[in-house]
Amino acid sequence: MSLEKLRASFRGDILQPGDDGYDNARKVYNGMIDRRPRLIARCVDVADVMAAVQYGRENSLLTAIRGGGHNGGGLGVCDDGLVIDLSRMRGTRVNPAARTVRVQGGCTGGDMDHATHAFGMATPGGTVSTTGVAGLTLGGGIGHLTRPYGLAIDNLLEVDMVLADGRFVTANEKEHADLFWALRGGGGNFGVVTSFEFRLHPVKIVNAGPTFWPIEQTPEVYEGIPGIHSRCP
Numbered sequence: 147m148s149l150e151k152l153r154a155s156f157r158g159d160i161l162q163p164g165d166d167g168y169d170n171a172r173k174v175y176n177g178m179i180d181r182r183p184r185l186i187a188r189c190v191d192v193a194d195v196m197a198a199v200q201y202g203r204e205n206s207l208l209t210a211i212r213g214g215g216h217n218g219g220g221l222g223v224c225d226d227g228l229v230i231d232l233s234r235m236r237g238t239r240v241n242p243a244a245r246t247v248r249v250q251g252g253c254t255g256g257d258m259d260h261a262t263h264a265f266g267m268a269t270p271g272g273t274v275s276t277t278g279v280a281g282l283t284l285g286g287g288i289g290h291l292t293r294p295y296g297l298a299i300d301n302l303l304e305v306d307m308v309l310a311d312g313r314f315v316t317a318n319e320k321e322h323a324d325l326f327w328a329l330r331g332g333g334g335n336f337g338v339v340t341s342f343e344f345r346l347h348p349v350k351i352v353n354a355g356p357t358f359w360p361i362e363q364t365p366e367v368y369e370g371i372p373g374i375h376s377r378c379p
């Protein structure tokens with residue numbers, strides 16, 4: 147696939163060195179990482195992801211997938227290769243009756259919490275709202291809600307993804323069950339996840355932080371926080 151053909155079929159942005167926005171698009175959370183990809187494909191839908199994967203494969207390009215860009219080692223960006231950037235794919239859909247949420251592969255924890263909070267529900271994510279749901283979940287995912295509800299992967303019901311050969315598959319306990327098993331902790335090694343579906347739990351407000359009083363005084367401490375009524379046992 148030539149670059150012209152990729153451009154013709156692509157709805158998002160394709161950035162090359164020297165383009166406006168290129169330097170901003172190659173930045174990741176860890177400011178020590180300074181990599182210069184040959185191409186950044188900012189996808190807006192699954193069709194864009196499929197085209198980008200095909201382009202990378204046919205041109206033998208080293209390929210990095212970018213979700214929230216929080217990986218400490220900077221695995222969401224590479225030198226002289228292709229970055230498949232999902233940061234424009236941040237749609238969410240809550241199904242309140244089924245108590246599930248589907249989020250696109252570029253969503254941050256804040257995007258997901260914002261969508262589910264309106265329904266009085268949440269699922270375990272991280273502790274920082276700007277971390278990507280994708281990298282966090284594919285690595286396991288531990289956060290404020292892990293004690294009552296487990297890791298992010300314990301609540302993962304299904305993913306949609308584009309494999310390296312360009313095929314789109316849905317993986318869950320029944321379809322591609324081996325792939326679904328591997329994804330839950332295996333990191334970004336199995337393809338580009340375009341959306342995740344999670345189980346939700348009834349959660350309204352979480353108060354987190356250290357307390358410096360004896361545990362027996364917890365109800366009293368809670369009563370002192372404006373707007374909070376003690377729900378302690």
Ligand SMILES: Cc1cc2nc3c(=O)[nH]c(=O)nc-3n(C[C@H](O)[C@H](O)[C@H](O)COP(=O)(O)OP(=O)(O)OC[C@H]3O[C@@H](n4cnc5c(N)ncnc54)[C@H](O)[C@@H]3O)c2cc1C
Binds near residue numbers: 251
């Ligand atoms: C400030 C901060 C707070 C953090 N807090 C927590 C926390 O509370 N709990 C916790 O468990 N972790 C936490 N982490 C760690 C974080 O979960 C990992 O660094 C994770 O890799 C970040 O995911 P990302 O999508 O933001 O990163 P990226 O750098 O975009 O991606 C990380 C990895 O996932 C791959 N990847 C990204 N998107 C996709 C996709 N759509 N499909 C397939 N592969 C993909 C990338 O290729 C890369 O290998 C934190 C990190 C930071 C910097």
